[in-house]
Amino acid sequence: MFPAIEQEIKIAPWLKPLWTSLDFDRFPNAVLIHGQSGIGKFAFAIELAKALLCESTNLAGRPCNECDGCHWFNTGNHPDFTALVPETHRKLLPQTDYESVEPTKKSRNTKDDDSESSERKEKKNISIEETRGAIESLAIGSHRGGNRVILIYPLEMLRSDSANTLLKSLEEPPNKTIFILLADRVDRVLPTIRSRCRLLTAPRPDRSTGLAWLKSQLSGSSEVKVTDSDIETIYDEQGGAPHAVLESLIARHHKDEKDELTISIAASRILLQSMAQGAQINWLETSEKIHKAQYSYLLATMQRWVSDLQLVSMGGKPRYYPKHIGTLNGLSQTAQVIKLLQFWKSLVQARRSENHPLAARIQLEALLSQYQQVFEV
Ligand SMILES: [Zn+2]
Numbered sequence: 176m177f178p179a180i181e182q183e184i185k186i187a188p189w190l191k192p193l194w195t196s197l198d199f200d201r202f203p204n205a206v207l208i209h210g211q212s213g214i215g216k217f218a219f220a221i222e223l224a225k226a227l228l229c230e231s232t233n234l235a236g237r238p239c240n241e242c243d244g245c246h247w248f249n250t251g252n253h254p255d256f257t258a259l260v261p262e263t264h265r266k267l268l269p270q271t272d273y274e275s276v277e278p279t280k281k282s283r284n285t286k287d288d289d290s291e292s293s294e295r296k297e298k299k300n301i302s303i304e305e306t307r308g309a310i311e312s313l314a315i316g317s318h319r320g321g322n323r324v325i326l327i328y329p330l331e332m333l334r335s336d337s338a339n340t341l342l343k344s345l346e347e348p349p350n351k352t353i354f355i356l357l358a359d360r361v362d363r364v365l366p367t368i369r370s371r372c373r374l375l376t377a378p379r380p381d382r383s384t385g386l387a388w389l390k391s392q393l394s395g396s397s398e399v400k401v402t403d404s405d406i407e408t409i410y411d412e413q414g415g416a417p418h419a420v421l422e423s424l425i426a427r428h429h430k431d432e433k434d435e436l437t438i439s440i441a442a443s444r445i446l447l448q449s450m451a452q453g454a455q456i457n458w459l460e461t462s463e464k465i466h467k468a469q470y471s472y473l474l475a476t477m478q479r480w481v482s483d484l485q486l487v488s489m490g491g492k493p494r495y496y497p498k499h500i501g502t503l504n505g506l507s508q509t510a511q512v513i514k515l516l517q518f519w520k521s522l523v524q525a526r527r528s529e530n531h532p533l534a535a536r537i538q539l540e541a542l543l544s545q546y547q548q549v550f551e552v
Contacts, residue, residue: 186222187215187417199236202227203373205345207330209361210377213419217328219377220355223337224248224256224324225269227353244319247314254318257309259301259327301327306337308536313349321351326485330364338365345371352431362412371453382497385417386410391422399428405440411495412479413444432475435469442468442474449481449543451502453509466536471529473539477546478522484510485519506550514549521545 186194208216222238231239238245247253251269258268309325317323327333333341345354345368356372358364382389389406393399401409401424413420442465449461455499465473483493488507493500521542 186219187380189378189384189388190215190219191375193375194223194236197223197236202353204348204352205356206359206375207356207358207364207369207372208375208377209358209364211379211414211416212359213413213416214377214379215418216281216357216359216377217264218418220326220328220357221269222268224326227322227324228253228256228319230319230321244321247319255321255323256324257312257325259306259309259333261301261329261332264328300334301332301337303334303337306333306340310340310344313344313352316349317351321354323349324355325352325353326357329423330356330358330368331360338368342367342371342510372418372445379415380417382410382415389420390416392417393424399424405437408440408444408546411497412476414494439472442473446473446476447480447496447499450477450546451499451506453506454547454552456543456547458540458547461543462536462539466539470535470538471526472530474522474526475543478519478526481515481519481522485515488512488515505548509550511549511551518542518545518549 208220210216225238225245226236228244228248229238230242230244240249242312244253248256249269260268267429314325327341340503342365354372361369361374389410390403391403393406406420409424410417410420411422414466445464446461449456483496483503484506487493487500487503488510493503496503525538
């Protein structure tokens with residue numbers, strides 16, 4: 176429709192209809208964008224915040240990237256933009272100098288009493304002090320005379336005391352203040368908050384759109400090298416969330432775990448081919464071929480496969496391996512539901528000790544031989 180706009184708004188193509196549906200002349204005080212994790216809600220919200228803070232008057236509904244407002248925003252310094260995100264998500268914000276945010280955490284630098292796990296849990300939460308500070312600063316009014324935007328993600332990670340503070344602001348919204356709230360699971364958001372927002376449902380792309388986008392993103396990268404068929408495998412395993420796939424590929428690349436990932440992907444493929452054999456699976460040979468790959472990765476693959484098999488057995492559609500629907504249908508004819516459920520429970524049990532398997536090969540043999548028993552001969 177408008178090719179120029181298509182190019183300038185940095186959001187995923189499947190979210191464009193949602194963008195076009197927004198009325199920038201009468202924008203609500205609070206929107207709650209919800210949808211599956213990893214489909215691009217965060218990037219959408221960032222672009223939306225920028226559009227709402229853009230000071231150019233003749234470009235309704237998209238940021239100009241040239242005005243002072245856009246400039247401040249792009250460098251992570253816009254005084255009227257506040258993002259309440261956990262530490263784990265802060266690196267996703269535009270150009271924020273990550274180091275400069277650290278000093279606010281100096282009180283936690285005493286390493287003596289904080290156990291690592293509680294610290295990690297803390298990093299996944301949105302800080303209460305920050306929430307309170309952000310809400311209190313709303314009383315001061317806008318620095319640049321335009322909108323003020325507060326972005327909160329993930330809303331589920333807001334502690335209850337912070338949620339109450341937020342609720343008060345939503346009940347009596349300060350002038351020219353816009354809340355962009357994001358949630359992966361809208362059913363976990365307090366109904367009192369939900370009812371005060373305009374709900375925007377972010378859809379998941381269909382498989383071919385998602386894959387095409389992902390491949391185009393990766394083709395521009397000289398760093399991350401993955402084959403198309405590997406992309407498809409990972410895509411299906413991540414439940415069709417393209418941004419999640421992209422992030423995990425980049426993260427793994429930076430961690431230099433590429434070799435390990437490659438081994439795991441190859442093993443995962445062999446595993447799937449074997450499991451597709453049903454009663455004819457050669458579990459000894461399969462275990463021998465795959466046991467050097469990451470055990471947790473293999474268990475996850477088995478879980479997805481069995482989950483799809485359960486879905487298909489109940490007349491549903493496969494979620495992770497849609498292109499194997501024929502095989503899954505065939506297997507579901509001879510799979511015994513109770514044994515399949517027992518196998519599922521064994522997998523869940525195995526995942527509890529996945530990080531310290533005693534003998535991966537022997538455990539894989541046991542699991543795959545149990546899988547063979549699922550099917551009537
Ligand atoms: Zn602008």
